[in-house]
């Protein structure tokens with residue numbers, strides 16, 4: 009008691025405390041006093057850490073001031089709830105955003121250290137699967153750069169997305185123990201502990217005022233501990249917070265448990281509790297109805313809402329006027345993963361704060377916005393009701409009540425339409441009842457948005473048509489974007505520099521400025537410089553691959569890149585089959601002895617990268633197939649350097665930063681209607697790659713922005729895909745009709761690429777020819793192959809190719825996540841930037 013009192017009475021002002029004057033002195037001080045190392049004992053990792061701490065110090069002043077400004081002005085805050093934040097390495101990003109990159113480089117050089125080398129020692133935090141988690145990270149950068157009061161909330165997984173190795177052509181997963189050497193960017197906040205409850209039962213009674221009370225009791229409790237990471241804006245004074253929760257056992261506090269004698273049980277229970285934040289589920293676009301995942305979702309939602317309530321209540325008079333809550337709070341749900349928040353906020357208002365249902369519901373539905381990220385049925389969250397009831401009994405009751413009242417309204421508007429009621433119900437009937445989290449999210453939110461123009465149309469007209477008919481104004485589109493700070497300024501310094509030399513550096517905060525490059529597209533001298541940079545970047549990538557893997561790339565070939573999660577709908581298999589066709593053409597030309605035919609072939613290096621979910625058999629088999637084709641092609645002397653295939657291990661944000669500057673052709677070839685937006689497409693185009701793609705997701709807007717002449721579009725449109733499927737699609741027809749396609753498919757089928765196991769790839773062929781080819785590879789092949797011929801033809805005209813590359817970059821303004829965030833802020837959140 010005495011200790012606590014003392015602590016409260018001493019309020020030392022930290023205002024006069026400032027950081028070291030130079031980065032160098034701060035770096036040396038951290039090396040010595042934080043890490044206790046001298047020049048003889050310090051490792052490179054120590055140096056990376058000391059530098060990161062020195063750089064972090066530079067954030068602190070602005071961070072504190074930003075938070076004070078939000079508090080003093082009592083601003084409306086945006087809470088971005090996401091189970092994934094794939095933020096990438098921090099050091100380079102913070103140096104760029106604070107505008108001290110050059111200063112740091114020079115001061116390190118003065119003590120004989122290379123900044124670039126130290127940056128490589130940072131562990132890339134893989135707290136996300138792919139596009140969805142990376143979007144959340146780009147949004148945080150844009151929110152801070154725009155000066156919008158906002159917070160990212162998520163989970164501090166101890167193990168991020170697995171590390172992918174390729175062994176014998178197969179994917180092998182190893183754990184990503186990213187915290188092994190500590191994380192200098194996070195600050196633990198033991199003062200923000202929240203209890204999160206699970207299981208138990210609901211006790212109902214009438215209190216002495218005659219009020220009906222529901223109380224959730226006999227629960228098993230877990231403690232959530234906050235870890236903060238600073239998110240600095242670019243060249244401004246805003247530093248926002250990303251707060252990630254780690255699970256801790258409450259047993260630490262429950263001494264009685266230990267005193268009762270069962271010490272071992274107490275410790276093992278503690279370990280069990282802390283598994284909640286142990287590991288990220290490695291599925292991309294696939295729902296897996298595991299209990300632990302449900303607990304993760306509720307764990308971070310509950311801790312986050314308690315924190316939001318704490319902040320809202322702070323310095324507000326009792327009784328709290330909760331009708332003011334939506335004026336100060338907006339919560340954006342990144343997919344349905346955090347959508348239990350809707351039921352949880354209702355529980356807090358009704359069971360804890362004592363509000364009436366109708367008032368609570370009005371406030372709740374004013375507060376939430378929901379972003380849908382996929383229409384793939386296998387990805388939609390549908391929790392088993394018995395499981396849900398066991399883990400979150402009170403929430404299930406609340407969801408039933410929400411559903412009852414909602415369906416009553418539907419019945420009034422559409423009397424007697426039983427089909428509509430069962431489609432719109434939050435509860436799916438059947439052998440096992442399910443909670444449809446998408447339906448809960450729509451019913452409980454003020455705004456529902458898709459992530460590209462096409463995707464938002466599909467949501468309105470197909471996936472959520474009944475809801476759109478019921479609430480047309482709720483639905484809107486927010487086409488995804490990427491932050492140009494990381495995806496051009498940081499990852500491609502040479503191209504950034506060239507651009508800035510010609511049009512200034514305003515593009516870093518206003519990507520539309522890139523339009524000023526248009527007049528240079530025809531300039532021979534500028535083209536030459538542009539091409540030289542791409543060529544340098546290609547050499548750099550080739551050098552890296554030579555060093556690390558001992559493979560040799562032909563730097564005069566097209567660098568044809570296909571990087572994204574491995575998924576059948578993304579159709580890496582289509583690219584692989586096409587590579588076999590290219591191989592066969594080279595072999596045929598060589599055999600015919602036709603020298604000019606051989607000479608006419610444009611050299612190509614097809615590079616793949618991407619992780620498959622560990623339980624996704626087909627995706628893993630496709631990785632093996634790519635590697636098997638690569639083995640045959642790359643070792644065939646007749647092919648020499650006309651064609652090479654590579655599969656690069658462990659696609660991640662940092663690998664992406666290596667690939668993009670060197671990429672010339674970007675493969676964005678998903679079946680039309682399946683990719684919600686894609687952001688990989690934007691990153692490649694921003695780095696000067698030309699796109700070969702279908703009219704899917706944001707590719708459509710890419711085409712509209714950069715012009716049909718500057719992009720390679722092929723394949724069925726989403727409408728034609730629907731039509732063909734309706735009509736009855738027969739993949740064999742296409743296979744029989746195209747001799748090159750048939751030859752390639754037959755070679756895979758006959759074990760040409762799997763000499764030791766002729767049956768290895770049968771399941772792939774089965775899915776294409778006998779199980780309906782769900783993603784229409786056969787239907788799109790011919791169009792794809794023809795389009796690839798146009799690509800190769802154009803590559804012969806390097807001036808024209810370069811011109812198109814420049815025009816691609818020049819027209820990328822729309823795809824900045826700054827534009828996306830402004831739209832969210834203006835249309836959904838109704839928030840304004842705050843000057844710090």
Ligand SMILES: *Cc1c(COP(=O)(O)O)cnc(C)c1O
Pocket residue numbers: 137138139142571572573659660661664685686687688689691
């Ligand atoms: C951008 C990005 C993605 C998303 O790529 P898509 O092509 O849009 O699927 C996935 N993973 C990483 C590491 C990324 O940087």
